[in-house]
Amino acid sequence: xxxxxxxxxxxxxxxxxxxxxxxxxxxxxxxxxxxxxxxxxxxxxxxxxxxxxxxxxxxxxxxxxxxxxxxxxxxxxxxxxxxxxxxxxxxxxxxxxxxxxxxxxxxxxxxxxxxxxxxxxxxxxxxxxxxxxxxxxxxxxxxxxxxxxxxxxxxxxxxxxxxxxxxxxxxxxxxxxxxxxxxxxxxxxxx
Numbered sequence: 001x002x003x004x005x006x007x008x009x010x011x012x013x014x015x016x017x018x019x020x021x022x023x024x025x026x027x028x029x030x031x032x033x034x035x036x037x038x039x040x041x042x043x044x045x046x047x048x049x050x051x052x053x054x055x056x057x058x059x060x061x062x063x064x065x066x067x068x069x070x071x072x073x074x075x076x077x078x079x080x081x082x083x084x085x086x087x088x089x090x091x092x093x094x095x096x097x098x099x100x101x102x103x104x105x106x107x108x109x110x111x112x113x114x115x116x117x118x119x120x121x122x123x124x125x126x127x128x129x130x131x132x133x134x135x136x137x138x139x140x141x142x143x144x145x146x147x148x149x150x151x152x153x154x155x156x157x158x159x160x161x162x163x164x165x166x167x168x169x170x171x172x173x174x175x176x177x178x179x180x181x182x183x184x185x186x187x188x189x190x191x
Contacts, residue, residue: 016131056122077155094145124175
């Protein structure tokens, strides 16, 4: 294995978005549920949502509705991005060939999944600092079009908020998306 592919494999292994499973301010059973779901890269079950939301005071119904619509919301955000930047998926574009574009949409779905975890846990700051640093480096090495990803995430936020009527829930979701975009867009500060 050449050094570049070895480095990519290390980054892929280290890249991690959510840090809720390690958040000591969450009850142990909530951390355990989140860690297990994230390990499986899956949504929370209805029972898991109810347990976490009962502990945090969030609406299990809102979280469940967002999970049910996650794929649809990502598809709509993708359509908006491609309407605004159609060159991304054309030859020479940052999301060409199709496999590269599909990886981007999978990442958007994963981000939406983790935002729902954050909502259920009542946390707007939910990322793992080391895992996010690895993800940023991976994106840099793979020339992921972060500007386009930001557009997709902003559209995903708008679409997600359209499904939520409670102002407190909207504020938490907005703050969680803002936190995620902030973490994705951090740059290394050199002294």
